[in-house]
Amino acid sequence: MPITDLTHLWVEVPPYSDALKLLPDHVAVLFPAEPPASPFANAGPAQAILASSGLRYDRAVFEQLPNLRIITRTGIGVDNINLDDATVCGIVVCNTPDGPTESTAEHTVAMLLNLAKRIKQGNDNLAAGKFGPRSGPLIGVEVQGKTLGLVGLGRIGRRVAQICRHGFDMRVLATDPFVTPEQAAALGVTLADLETVLAEADFLSLHVPATPETYRLINRERLARMKDGAFLLNLARGPLVDPDALLEALESGKLAGAGLDVFDPEPPPVDSPLRNHPLIVATPHSASLTVEGRTRIETMAVERVIAFFRDGRAPDVVNPAVLESPTLRS
Numbered sequence: 001m002p003i004t005d006l007t008h009l010w011v012e013v014p015p016y017s018d019a020l021k022l023l024p025d026h027v028a029v030l031f032p033a034e035p036p037a038s039p040f041a042n043a044g045p046a047q048a049i050l051a052s053s054g055l056r057y058d059r060a061v062f063e064q065l066p067n068l069r070i071i072t073r074t075g076i077g078v079d080n081i082n083l084d085d086a087t088v089c090g091i092v093v094c095n096t097p098d099g100p101t102e103s104t105a106e107h108t109v110a111m112l113l114n115l116a117k118r119i120k121q122g123n124d125n126l127a128a129g130k131f132g133p134r135s136g137p138l139i140g141v142e143v144q145g146k147t148l149g150l151v152g153l154g155r156i157g158r159r160v161a162q163i164c165r166h167g168f169d170m171r172v173l174a175t176d177p178f179v180t181p182e183q184a185a186a187l188g189v190t191l192a193d194l195e196t197v198l199a200e201a202d203f204l205s206l207h208v209p210a211t212p213e214t215y216r217l218i219n220r221e222r223l224a225r226m227k228d229g230a231f232l233l234n235l236a237r238g239p240l241v242d243p244d245a246l247l248e249a250l251e252s253g254k255l256a257g258a259g260l261d262v263f264d265p266e267p268p269p270v271d272s273p274l275r276n277h278p279l280i281v282a283t284p285h286s287a288s289l290t291v292e293g294r295t296r297i298e299t300m301a302v303e304r305v306i307a308f309f310r311d312g313r314a315p316d317v318v319n320p321a322v323l324e325s326p327t328l329r330s
Contacts, residue, residue, distance in 0.1 A: 006305065175193060
């Protein structure tokens, strides 16, 4: 299909970068309608959407948008896009899996160190006008020689493993059914089953998608199998962790702390104890929000739209069956 077929692009979140300048001059860019209207109220002319994580995309939306041919997710996770509905409606869905890797991995490591060194507690102490005591909650731990447990060894998990293995001389255990022992060994990582990773990790970091199989992956039973005084990191998806069970583990002293960048629901309620718990370092789903990360993600998203209209194909299609389907919109 010629690139001239692309005349309108609807963008869920205004880009941080100049990625939209890659579009041909004739393409009109649309942004969500103002409340109280539906955000999609003005999206009817759009042949393409740059989707973020804040809205749900399903059949009810697709049926409102007869011109829509492709959705590109500015990030990895597509759990807010109903892929079955998209396929039935003939809409191609892509993501940008390489875009947020470095930013999210660095954010994970920053949280790990924040927890280990009790940086939040020290900061809060000073803000409250205190300087000591140099004991109790201000005493941290070294990460050198500790065990990092990774649930998921994809792009981000691998980068976290690399930083912690080579930068801090940590022992790294991981569980991932899609990784061979040889691939893990090349990273200096030992593969193990989930139960072993839970039992041996001083720091447990989650790097798997939200699926029915991973819902509440970390629950009371699995938290109970972790080391006393271990730390939990979730920068993947909120539904992976049972928040009530996590709070119980923190209050009981089972866990020494947690680092969260994702929640279920998002945003968490204003009165949620996850927002201000003294043992939780929390950020608002911002792990990929760096200058470099946003630029990569947004550039890749726009490039996928252009490739689709230029070549009829795009990288990283997550519902490939639609490409051979008679329902594919053209």
